[in-house]
Structure formats: structure tokens, C-alpha cells
Amino acid sequence: MGEYEFSGDAARLDGAWVHRMLSEHSYWARGRSRELQDAANAGSRCFGVYDGERQVAFARLVTDGATFGWLADVIVDPDRRGEGIGKLLLDGIVAEIDRLGLRRAVLKTDDAHTLYARHGWEPVTPPGDWLVRGRR
Template sequence: MTAYEFSADPQRLDGDWIHSTLQQHSYWAQDRSRAVQDAANAGSRCFGMYDTATGRQVAFARLVTDGATFGWLADVIVDPDHRGRGLGKILVEGIVAEIDRLGLKRTLLVTNDAHTLYGRHDWAPVAAPENTLVRWRPDARPA
């Protein structure tokens, strides 16, 4: 059985793997360039899961935060070949520990399909969505 390790060390991140995995296996970042992904990673606290035998990265997430009051969890993804082994749970647990350590009052995320995973860690639908606004760049507005 494969063993895995959680890490918040930015030196361990595999930029090629992150970009190609998000492009090929996400529904939200398929058109994101490598330069944009690298910039997003550089401006975030990034986390990974690694196969301990090979050192290969097999999961990724990033937390966009001011480090004191607010965070946005984004780009959470597990390599399809390693899904179903609880890696998403371990990854989110490690991130929640970081959120709690920082004392962030509010952390948001958007998901189409992982409400149960995040609900275990107290994420819930926005209580007053009419108070939450978004600004889209005109050419990036969803259909």
C-alpha cells in the first residue's frame, strides 16, 4: 500500500504537475496558462500530498490569504490515479490546521461537487448570499 505525506513546503511543489493536472482534470482551470498558475501559486500558501516512496506530488491546494483575517481555498485537486484513498481528506485536514493556526475568521471556497468533504470541516453555504458580491472581468464572465 502506498504511503502519503502532507506538506506545506513550497520547495516541494511540482509546477509542471500542478499545471498539467489542473488543465487536464479540473473543471475550473482548464484554460489557465502556466504563467498565470505560477503567479497564483506564488501569491498563495500552497499545500501538497506526496507519495513517500517516490516523492512524486499527487495532490495540491492553495490558500489565498492575508494571513490574519481572510482566506480563499482554491485549486484543490488529487491525481486521478490516487483518488479514493482519502488524500482529499488528509489534504483538507492539513489546510484546516493552517487556517486555525493563522486564526482566520472567514475562509471561502467554491465547489460543484465536494460539499460533503468540506462540510466535515465546518464549511457551509453562505448564510446571506445576497450580501456576497462578485466582480467578473467582462471577457471572463460565466455564461
């Protein structure tokens, strides 16, 4: 693993990189506009992993800062996957969730259950307690 650094400093984010990664390399945000991504970032606590000044991972936590958080838009540069960057990113985010004292943090994934389980996430049980309203 290279000399990677986790940071929660929003000033370090490379907005163009974040938008490109999510709009071109994710299944959930493909085609998302830069304006929409910038607005989502502005309303969230954002995190990155950096190789020097170059951003190589991103995630955002939508939270009230006291009781609840939703982890979203987690992505690692496809050219850097398998180097432990996702683990470093989640280690930092979990530390922030714990520091804030959030009672509950949720996320949705189609393909990274094992990675998140290593960091304490588990399936929602019983599912009947949770409701969702989404736009189609």
C-alpha cells in the same frame, strides 16, 4: 491508504505536475497557462500531499495571513482518488487556517460539498451579505 504526507513547503511543489493536473483534469482551470498558474501559486500559500517524492494532491490558499482566506485549485491526482488523499489535504489546510486564526475562509465548488462539509465549510448565509465581481 499509502504512506502519504501533507506539506505546506512550497519548495516541494512540482510546478509541472500542478499545472498539468489543473489544466487537464479540472473544470475550473482547463487550459490555464503554466505562467498564469505559477503566478497564482507565487501569490498564495500552497499545499501538497506526497507519496514519497511524488506529488499526488495540491491546493492553494489565497490569504492575508490574518483575517481572510480563499481556498482554490484543490485537486487530487485522478489515479489516486478514493484513497483518502483529499481528506488528508483538507485536514492539513484546516489546521493551517486555524493556526493563522483566520476569521473567515471561503471556497467555491460545483461537486465536492460533502468533502468540504466534513471539514466545517457550510453554504454562505445569508447570501445577500456577500457580493462578487467576476470577469466574464
